[in-house]
Amino acid sequence: GAVVSQHPSWVICKSGTSVKIECRSLDFQATTMFWYRQFPKQSLMLMATSNEGSKATYEQGVEKDKFLINHASLTLSTLTVTSAHPEDSSFYICSASPGRRSYEQYFGPGTRLTVT
Amino acid sequence: SQQGEEDPQALSIQEGENATMNCSYKTSINNLQWYRQNSGRGLVHLILIRSNERETHSGRLRVTLDTSKKSSSLLITASRAADTASYFCATAVYGGATNKLIFGTGTLLAVQP
Numbered sequence: 001g002a003v004v005s006q007h008p009s010w011v012i013c014k015s016g017t018s019v020k021i022e023c024r025s026l027d028f029q030a031t032t033m034f035w036y037r038q039f040p041k042q043s044l045m046l047m048a049t050s051n052e053g054s055k056a057t058y059e060q061g062v063e064k065d066k067f068l069i070n071h072a073s074l075t076l077s078t079l080t081v082t083s084a085h086p087e088d089s090s091f092y093i094c095s096a097s098p099g100r101r102s103y104e105q106y107f108g109p110g111t112r113l114t115v116t
Numbered sequence: 117s118q119q120g121e122e123d124p125q126a127l128s129i130q131e132g133e134n135a136t137m138n139c140s141y142k143t144s145i146n147n148l149q150w151y152r153q154n155s156g157r158g159l160v161h162l163i164l165i166r167s168n169e170r171e172t173h174s175g176r177l178r179v180t181l182d183t184s185k186k187s188s189s190l191l192i193t194a195s196r197a198a199d200t201a202s203y204f205c206a207t208a209v210y211g212g213a214t215n216k217l218i219f220g221t222g223t224l225l226a227v228q229p
Contacts, residue, residue, distance in 0.1 A: 032214055043119065043204060044159075044219045051214065093158060095217075103146055103208040103215050109158035 003027055004096045006108035013084055013115055021079045021111045023094030030096035033077035034105060035069060038091040050077050084115040120205055120220035128226040135192045137223040139205030140185075146208045146215065148181055150190050152201045153222075159204070163190075197229045 003026040013019045023033055032051050036044040048064075050056040050071035058064045066088075068080040077096075081088050091112055095105040120141040129135055139148070150162040165172045165181045165188065172179050178191040192199055205220040 034216065036219075041224075043222045045119075046216060046218070049214050049216060057214070091156070097215075103217075105217055107151075107159040107161075110156075112156070 002104075002106040004030075004094065004106045004108040006092075006094055006111050008111060009109060010112040011114070013113070015085055015115055016083055018080055018082045019084055019113060021081075021092055021094075021113070023077045023079070023096065023108055025075045025096040025106070028096075028098055028106075029074035030077075031074065031099050032097040033071055034095045034097070035067070035077075035079050036093045036095070038093060038110075040091075044093060047079075081113065084113070086115045089113055089115045119218060120207060122203075122205060122220040122223050124223060125221070126224045126226070128228065129195055130228050131195060131197055133195055135195050135199070135225055135227070137190045137203050137205075137225070139188045139190070139220045141188075141205070141207045141218070141220070142186065143207070143209050143218075145183075146210065148179075148188050149206045149208065149217070150177070150179060150188075151204045151206060151219075153204065154201045162203075192225075195225075195227045197227050200225060200227045 005024045007022045035047045038044045047062045048056045048058045050069045052071050056069035071077040093110040095107045097105050122139050147166045149164045151159045163174045165179045176193045181188045202222045204222045206217040
């Protein structure tokens with residue numbers, strides 16, 4: 001149980017275009033989803049927290065207009081990188097939690113984004 | 117930065133030896149968790165220790181927690197080549213409306229066969 005999927009697993013896009021990454025909880029309802037980014041050989045940095053049906057909460061330094069997060073249902077959250085630039089190239093990982101007060105997080109396999 | 121620190125940054129050992137990784141953090145926590153990540157892959161949850169616990173075990177893993185020093189250690193006994201991966205500690209903290217995980221900087225473990 002507690003499986004989280006991400007799609008796509010990798011994507012290459014041209015500078016200036018937008019790309020959407022999906023995060024799905026497959027066998028449980030995720031009240032809360034988290035988005036992280038990870039640069040090569042570095043740790044995971046929390047970008048934002050999204051609760052179903054409400055606006056995402058972004059961490060300090062993360063541009064909300066650049067990284068659009070939608071958590072429209074209890075099983076799906078999307079991250080859209082708008083007007084992507086090469087410096088946005090990174091590994092994006094989502095996680096899902098069954099409740100806002102829960103400390104359980106189940107991680108997706110990640111999406112490798114390369115912006116050329 | 118809220119991020120925790122881990123040391124060593126990299127560790128190379130021989131198969132059969134024990135590996136110890138340390139994690140220090142900055143804030144009050146509810147629990148502390150350890151994860152493994154193989155290169156370019158997602159995270160695998162290894163073990164969790166609650167803030168009121170001092171030690172816990174799971175198979176070849178042993179975790180200690182010292183809340184007075186805000187530190188934790190992960191011991192992997194009788195290491196195997198398959199244990200080669202990056203290891204991250206993550207502290208579970210109250211983030212306002214939502215609880216969240218703050219990850220440490222990670223330790224890259226290489227187990228030589």
